[in-house]
Amino acid sequence: MDLNDLAPRNGEWLRGDGSDADIVISSRVRLARNLADFPFCSRADEAQRRDIENKLRTSIGDVHGDQSLIFFDVGRLDDLDRQFLVERQLISRELASGQGSRSVAIAPREDVSLMVNEEDHLRLQVLHSGYSVRQCWETVNKLDDLVEERVTFAFSEEFGYLTACPTNVGTGMRASVMLHLPALSMTKQIDRVFRALQKIQLAVRGLYGEGSQASGDFYQISNNITLGKTEDAIISNIEVVVPTIVNYERTARRSLIKENKQTLHDRVSRAYGILQAAQTISSEETMALLSSVRMGVNLNLIDDVRIDLINDLFIHTQPAHLQKLEGRPLEGEDRNIARASYLRKRLSEIHRTKPPTDSQAN
Amino acid sequence: MKQKCQVCGERAVIHITQIEEEGAASQLHFCYRHAQDYLKESDNPSSSPASGSSEEEGVPETSVACPVCGMTFAKFRETGRLGCPNDYEIFRTELKPLLENIHGNLRHVGKVPKRLPIDARRQTELIKLRQEIQQAVAIEDYERAALLRDQIDSLEKEEKRPSE
Numbered sequence: 463m464d465l466n467d468l469a470p471r472n473g474e475w476l477r478g479d480g481s482d483a484d485i486v487i488s489s490r491v492r493l494a495r496n497l498a499d500f501p502f503c504s505r506a507d508e509a510q511r512r513d514i515e516n517k518l519r520t521s522i523g524d525v526h527g528d529q530s531l532i533f534f535d536v537g538r539l540d541d542l543d544r545q546f547l548v549e550r551q552l553i554s555r556e557l558a559s560g561q562g563s564r565s566v567a568i569a570p571r572e573d574v575s576l577m578v579n580e581e582d583h584l585r586l587q588v589l590h591s592g593y594s595v596r597q598c599w600e601t602v603n604k605l606d607d608l609v610e611e612r613v614t615f616a617f618s619e620e621f622g623y624l625t626a627c628p629t630n631v632g633t634g635m636r637a638s639v640m641l642h643l644p645a646l647s648m649t650k651q652i653d654r655v656f657r658a659l660q661k662i663q664l665a666v667r668g669l670y671g672e673g674s675q676a677s678g679d680f681y682q683i684s685n686n687i688t689l690g691k692t693e694d695a696i697i698s699n700i701e702v703v704v705p706t707i708v709n710y711e712r713t714a715r716r717s718l719i720k721e722n723k724q725t726l727h728d729r730v731s732r733a734y735g736i737l738q739a740a741q742t743i744s745s746e747e748t749m750a751l752l753s754s755v756r757m758g759v760n761l762n763l764i765d766d767v768r769i770d771l772i773n774d775l776f777i778h779t780q781p782a783h784l785q786k787l788e789g790r791p792l793e794g795e796d797r798n799i800a801r802a803s804y805l806r807k808r809l810s811e812i813h814r815t816k817p818p819t820d821s822q823a824n
Numbered sequence: 825m826k827q828k829c830q831v832c833g834e835r836a837v838i839h840i841t842q843i844e845e846e847g848a849a850s851q852l853h854f855c856y857r858h859a860q861d862y863l864k865e866s867d868n869p870s871s872s873p874a875s876g877s878s879e880e881e882g883v884p885e886t887s888v889a890c891p892v893c894g895m896t897f898a899k900f901r902e903t904g905r906l907g908c909p910n911d912y913e914i915f916r917t918e919l920k921p922l923l924e925n926i927h928g929n930l931r932h933v934g935k936v937p938k939r940l941p942i943d944a945r946r947q948t949e950l951i952k953l954r955q956e957i958q959q960a961v962a963i964e965d966y967e968r969a970a971l972l973r974d975q976i977d978s979l980e981k982e983e984k985r986p987s988e
Binding site: 499507603616618619624628687693 | 892893894895903904905906907908909912919922923926927928929930931932933934935936937938939944946947950951954955958961980
């Protein structure tokens, strides 16, 4: 498989199905693990990093049963390819911008990614569309068991799985759910939700994790605590909270419709109009407008565009995806012009062709 | 958003967005005291008094280095990353308040690997030998490097045997 083959597809995290898919975009669980007989990555020289890579590569090569994993030597990929993998949520920004030997193994369906030599020797990630955080945990737990049959991980009875950063020690687990919360953002209720989440030790981050902005009204909710709680308790904590937030968002949408339908409809339609007509447009503006349109489609305020097309556009208008789809490097203003032209093309197609039948609908 | 100081785990009051070389931004969070330390250090990286002032209270602990990976607690406070699994033992006294702050707990209750490290001493010995080989190669002492490589190989073989 070549990275260019992935570009036209929309990846697992924006596939747009699963339960509550209008609000819950995707679920993810990752585990941090380290080999017991090597120093952590920051203290390992290049020769050791290569040893770690070889050792893990042979151990994870065949753990994924039905579909074989594809390896990418991240250090050898060019900037565009690295950025592309970040946009698809297959590698972290840290792995993309890191130094020295590092790699990622990806399942063809893009629901599994195993990062080697990131902050820890091994980061196992399972990502599913929609709300399925427990299922993600079950899958990643099995993968972890299989790798564990082949290597010995650093573990102490007292502190659990030992990680390079003490914020991950214990279970080494970060479980997260990505939510699309345009109505809560619009009505400024979002800060109150966040304050409530912090009280129960959950963190809120933007689209691309730590330190990123909440672009497109996408928010990631994840556990802060990894030590002194079982994996099951961490998942349960998230499972208690997500339906509540989903309900808040639905309530906010309903009251917007009830009290301000004209204003809301106007906002959504203008966003749709700009996306269909703009001649140059930034990534940020695109995300904001697509967010409005996505909500509009979910509320039946726009009826001629399908939700999976909007999901597609979220990812295809990101800088690296756009350049791959256009097949040429694009900088600054050229990129904004290409983005606008890509949006016009995709959004005009819906009036000319019938939507493909049906497997991807709903 | 309530963040914790990345050095001591106290509530962070100063948040710094640092622009790296390739234009990527990283977020740093500090309590008042460690923010001052950080800013002093990044202003004049060559002067040592700045880092000295932050360690006045913890002199004995911070000077200890991990015999396996060479990490010191001062270095950990600077980078926020530990050097090897053995650091959790060596810096246990210093780490405990920090872990308590981050997690509110000090004891793991989650998953236990089916295969526990059989002999932690052997694992740390391996890390140590690997660090030594790194140094030997750096000073081009290839004879010593070869000797160390043999030791590593035989320890690795022992490592595999009991699990099969």
